[in-house]
Amino acid sequence: MYEAHQYAPLGDGTVRCSLCAHRCRIADGKHGICGVRINRGGTLYAATFGRVAAEAIDPIEKKPLFHFLPGSTSYSLGGVGCNFRCRHCQNWEISQSSIDDLPLFEISPERGVERANAGGAASISWTYNEPTIWHEYPLEMGALAREQGLGTVYVTNGYITEEALAELAPMLNAFRVDIKAFSDEFYRSVCSARLQPVLDATVAAHEHGMHIETVTLVIPGLNDSMEEMRALISWVVENLGPDVPMHFTRFHPDYRMRDREPTPLRTIEKILQCARDLGIRYVYAGNVPPGDYENTFCPSCGALLIERSGFSGRIMGLEGDRCGDCGERIPVVRSV
Incomplete structure (x- = not known):
């Protein structure tokens, strides 16, 4: 090993x-x-260096990342295991499995980059389970990917230490982080973890210059109070800035949390409005009916900039990183 x-x-x-x-x-x-x-x-x-449980070429919007290489695809890899024990995990078949539970296949860092290029992907994402625990593998593959002009993405719970994050920083472009709640009690009882390390790592990733987007799965009765949502949104504005995209996703029953109802759409709509009122300029909803919940609009003139349907994104009104109508600079990464 x-x-x-x-x-x-x-x-x-x-x-x-x-x-x-x-x-x-x-x-x-x-x-x-x-x-x-x-x-x-x-x-x-x-023990899982180079050992893969899941491989796909996904739309980048599936991560979800809406302001990083929009409209592109990302070569996506997942392994087994996790450092959380989330009772609502939607990828529990691999995240809560051990090395001996699943048939794993070998993909070397070099081969991973080759497969990303062959598939026409613009980036490589380590996702599906927690990439932090795969550290050495994405570190090597990511360095090779960056040499060839590919973007690099962590879809993460954010429980990485600052020293490990510093080791990744030279190769990692995007840090798509779950902030699962704004309550330490939630983290302890639902995830077997703590909140503060996630906040610390997210700030550190921001300071390293990584592209940040946050995702919060809104679970009825556990993390959906407006008081908690206001605290979370205010923390993002104060520590990451109003241009960091925030995603709020409807819960659906899964794994060991099948006793709760899906999140009412009205709850999500109230949180989106709260985020706008508190200064977040780009806020999105997930697992919702078709509509404008996932589209990107210019915060200055209201022009439609990126239209999304399902997991696909289409550039509409962007010229480089500016609104084609009014010239407002939009914080979107178009190339790496």
């Missing part, structure tokens, strides 16, 4: 992993919470 980055020996064969905010203390023969970083004889190994 591939020796891991981001760990230190503690003596007696025990190591401390510094990849994610759990900072697991791992005894010889054991693995971290993620299940894929294994201590053998005092050396920590990345």
Whole structure:
């Protein structure tokens, strides 16, 4: 197996992993919470380096990323395991599986870049399960991808440490982060994690110059109060700025949370309006009926700039990174 980055020996064969905010203390023969970083004889190994559970070429809008290479496709890879235990996980078949549960196939970093180019993708995304725990694999593939002009994307829960993020920063373009709630109690009871490390990593990614978009799945009765939503939106405005796109997605019952009803559309609409009122200039809804919920409009003159339907995006009124009608600069990454 591939020796891991981001760990230190503690003596007696025990190591401390510094990849994610759990900072697991791992005894010889054991693995971290993620299940894929294994201590053998005092050396920590990345057991899933190059081992893939899911591969596809997706529209970038599926991530969802609306202001990063809009209208393009992204070569997308997922592995197994996660450092969260979300009771509502929609990819639980791979995220809550172990190395031995699923048939994994090998794709080297070099081969991944070749397949991205062959498929006409503009970027590579590490997604489907948590990319943080795959650290060494996207780090190598991403460096190769950047040399060939491909964009690089993490679709992440944001539980990465600042030192691990700093190691990724030279190669990582986009940090599409789930901020699952604005309550530590939610993170502890629903995800077996904490809120503050996610906020810290998101600010650090922003400071490293990565493109940031946030996603919050709105779950009735758990994180849907307007008080909590106002606190989350205000935090984004104050710490990331009003131009960071925010996505609010309707919940549907899944995994171990099948006892709740889907989010009412009216709740999502109220949150979108709240975000606009608090200064967010680009706010979107997911898992909603067709309409303007996912379209991008110029915040200055109201012109339609990017039209979206399903997972496809079509450039309408953008000229480079400016509104074609009024010239307002739009924070959208058109090339890397």
